[in-house]
Amino acid sequence: MAMIHWVQMGERQYAILEGTTRAFARVSPEGDRWVVRWRYGPRAGQGTALRGVSLIQRMVMRWAEHNEAALRQRIPAASRPYEPPTAQERYFYDAVWPGYVPASRQPRRMARENH
Numbered sequence: 120m121a122m123i124h125w126v127q128m129g130e131r132q133y134a135i136l137e138g139t140t141r142a143f144a145r146v147s148p149e150g151d152r153w154v155v156r157w158r159y160g161p162r163a164g165q166g167t168a169l170r171g172v173s174l175i176q177r178m179v180m181r182w183a184e185h186n187e188a189a190l191r192q193r194i195p196a197a198s199r200p201y202e203p204p205t206a207q208e209r210y211f212y213d214a215v216w217p218g219y220v221p222a223s224r225q226p227r228r229m230a231r232e233n234h
Contacts, residue, residue: 124137125176130148132145132172143183144160144183153170160190208224
């Protein structure tokens with residue numbers, strides 16, 4: 120069974136499938152109704168409006184349970200963290216500028232500290 124985590128940001132609520140990094144649906148208020156917007160989901164159900172937030176959440180959760188495998192394939196994997204340069208890259212960087220590591224190979228915090 121699919122485990123769905125609901126994250127609330129302001130009035131909006133985002134549905135995130137456990138084990139993935141991105142929300143596949145957003146539930147937000149529109150007047151006296153609640154509307155669902157799918158990021159990775161059915162195109163036909165885009166903008167479905169219902170009175171109660173719990174009803175729309177149950178609809179989203181039920182859809183996710185039945186389409187869990189497809190959803191996991193469609194949501195992109197988490198981006199890889201920065202990795203240090205290989206030995207060959209290190210050799211070429213040192214030939215140009217000793218101790219140089221390009222920003223693309225440094226975690227953001229380290230890059231900020233070095234400059």
